[in-house]
Amino acid sequence: MRLLSGAWKVIVGIKDALVLVFMILFFMLLFMALTASPNPIVVGEGALHVNLDGVIVEQPEPVDPFAVLTGSDSAIREHRLRDVVSGIRAAATDDRVTAVALDLDGFLGGGQSALGEVGDALQEVRDAGKPVIAYATAYGDDAYQLAAHASEVWVNPMGGALVLGPGGNNLYFGDALSNLGVTAHVFRAGTYKSAVEPFSRGSMSPDAREASQALADTLFEAWREDVSRARPDANLDAIIASPADTVEAANGNLATAAREAGMIDRIGSRTEWQARVAEIAGEDSRHGFRRIPLANWIAANPRSGGGSNIGVITVAGTIVDGEAPPGTAGGETIVELLREATENHDFSAIVVRIDSPGGSALASERIREAIRNAAAAEGDIPVIVSMGNLAASGGYWVAMAGDEIVAEPATITGSIGVFSIIPTFEGVLRDLEIGADGVATTPLSGEPDILGGLSPEVERLFQAGTDDIYNRFLTLVSEGRHMPRERIEELAQGRVWAGATARQLGLVDRFGSLDDAILVAAEEAGVEADDVNVIWIEEPVDSFTEFVRNWSREEDTEATAPRDVWTMLRPDPRAILSIMLGEMRLLLDGPAMQARCIECPVDVVPGRGSGDATTRAMLLGWLGG
Structure with missing residues (x-):
């Protein structure tokens, strides 16, 4: 009992x-x-506080409402590019906004092409006669690309500005895998398809170096043109050619060196910057100046529409088979979104927004085919492709669904090539003196044999399959771009191009942003610009998550962790480890046949998908099987 x-x-x-x-x-x-406020999207007058603490992305990852409620949400904040751009543009013509306070203290980046769009929006505010006043403790390339469009650039006395430029080292595991007894069988189509090199070599090949150097030079030139056009008095040559000499001439003070180089206008603390903004926008005892938080401003200014629907489908992140949440391009997810959209709406045109390095070749074709089917179901309506930061390999495969391609000069595209990877562990077993033996009834019995190594028959099959998909890729591009196949073969070979070069080569049609692509779609569909109603074809946010997101809309807090110049320069071991583990995971878990651009430069943000918990989970997952 x-x-x-x-x-x-x-x-x-x-x-x-x-x-x-x-x-x-x-x-x-x-x-x-x-x-909660009875109307959380009512805004007053003051300076639009563009607090970009975090990163700018094409498609934010899902928000965990319970993590937000419990205060355990430690993910880096993600700002949707189109929201930031539309919010800033709306400020240019709205009398409630007296200035823009561009707060870059916690800004971690967003990609050169995306930042070009934000910079153009800031320029519209300046052209409307409103001041844009920027502040940061330290400016790197991304932050300064935005700050250059400000009418006043402030920096902390203990900060500064340095130009790093694209470039850096990649990891090559070929020798390490060999020493561990792991054989990475790589099959590729395309001379420049260097995605497989990290698994087969100990260093960069001459062909890959040539292509990467050309890409880096083109991107850097585009960055310099953007910054010089926005801030013509900045002496970029001096601080780029010899940063140490420039800083030493200022007695080691980076902030003074940046001011003497014309990169910044004022040296002062955050409090002094706030006081400067208050001179224009009015004082506020709590925040220093009367401010309109960017999130509230975006919510209060939804995009108005006319009577003709233009659908916009986003392909963002790695392209994978099956379903995937926002931020990753799940093939079946996008197919279903398009199917539901065409059932529920009548479209005059479709715009495909791509920001992806590619991924699964099968999923890329599924998405391309679904786009064409959706256009046919609506009566063969125009399809316009808008390229963001990155539309390479599988991303370019998807772009072949378009009748016209709009890209930015700094867009990274091309990488028309295919590769496959099969790791085998016969060397590991040999070192451990473990045998692997058995019987077979056909040449393919037990293949691919990851214990004993691939047979010549299987190697021939994989190479033939890789060549076949590559030939399909070439045919799609030849037909989609209306160019001879021989010419496409010259431009393909897995080589990566900047948008500026891609346009000259005929791989894209014109330069422009997402908004420009929507206008092109309207023109091709015979729709007047003021009659366009944009429908975003994306997964709806459930009511509970929307409630939590509205309730927790930022109180417009200051950046939580401003970085000085030296912190900005110091490499983050977590980010480096995340890259290494991600590439090894591709070798072990990724699809065997891929149209993916690993060599494309992608911003790695410390803490975003690279934190300690993620790293531990990946390691434990592999060790535990």
Whole structure:
């Protein structure tokens, strides 16, 4: 009886605890509903506070509402590019906004092409006669690309500005894998398809170096043109050619060196910057100046529309088979989104926004085919492709669904090539003196044999399959770009191009942003610009998540962790480890046949998908099978 009595007390205790938890959650939600602003998107007058703490992305990853409620959401903030651009542009013509306070203290980047769009929006504000006042403790390339469009650039006395430029080292695992007894069987089509080199070599090949250097030079020139056009008095040549001499001439003070080089206008603390903005926007005892938080401003200024629907489907992130959440381009997810959209709406045109390095060749073809099917179902309507930061390999494969391609000069595209990887571990077993033996009934029995190594028959099959998909890729590009196949073969070979070069080569049609692509789509469909109604073809946010997101809309707090110049220069071991583990995971878990551009430069943000928990989980997953 004592045992039963004790067990009953435990059950009652668990029940009481669960009731208590649910009651606490209920009253929390009730309190949130009662104390929330009756209209959270009402904004007043003041300076638009463009606080870009975090990163700018094409498609943010999903928000975990429970993590937000419990305060355990430590993910780096992601700002949707189109929201940032539209919000800043709306400020140019709205009398409620007296200035733009561009807060870059916690900004971690966003890609050169995307930042060009944000910079253009900032320029519109300046052209409208409104000041744009930027502040950061330290400016790197991305932050300064935006700050250059400001009418006043402020920097912390203990900060500065340096131009790093694209470039750096990649990891090559060929020798390490060989020493471990792992053989990476790589099959590729395309002379410049250097994605497989990290697994087969100990260093960069001459062909890959040639292509990468050309790409880096083109991107850097585009960056310099953008910055010089926005800030013509900045002496970029001096600080790029010999940064140490420039800083030493200023007695080691980076902030003074940046000012003397014309890169910044004022040296001052955040409080002094706030006081400067308050001179224009008015004072506020809590925030220093009267401000309009960017998130509230975006919510208060939804995009207006006309009567003709133009659908925009986004292909962002690595292209994978099956379903995937926003931020990753799941083939079946995008196919289903397009199917539902065409069932529920009548479209005059479709715009495909791509920001992807590619991935699965099969999923890339599934998406391309679904786009063409959607256009046919709507009566053969125009399809316009808009390229963001990156539309390479599988991303370019998807672009072949378009009738016209719009890209930015700094877009990274091309990489028309295919590769496959099969790791085998016969060397590991040999070193451990473990044998692998068996019987076969056909040349393919037990193949691919990751224990004993691939047979010549299997190697021939994989190379033939790789060549076949590459030939399909070439045919798609030849037909999509209306160019002879021989010419496409010259431009392909896995080589990566900047948008500026790609346009000269005929791989894209014109320069422009997403908004420009929408206007092109309207023109091709015979729709007047003011009659366009943009429908974003994306997964809807459930009501609970939307409620939490609205309730937790940022209080417009300051950047939590401003970085000085030296922190900016210091490499983050977590980011480097994340790259290494990601590439090894591609070798072990990725699809065997890929149209992916690993060599394309992609911003790695410390803490975004590269934190300690993620790293531990990946390691434990491999070690535990």
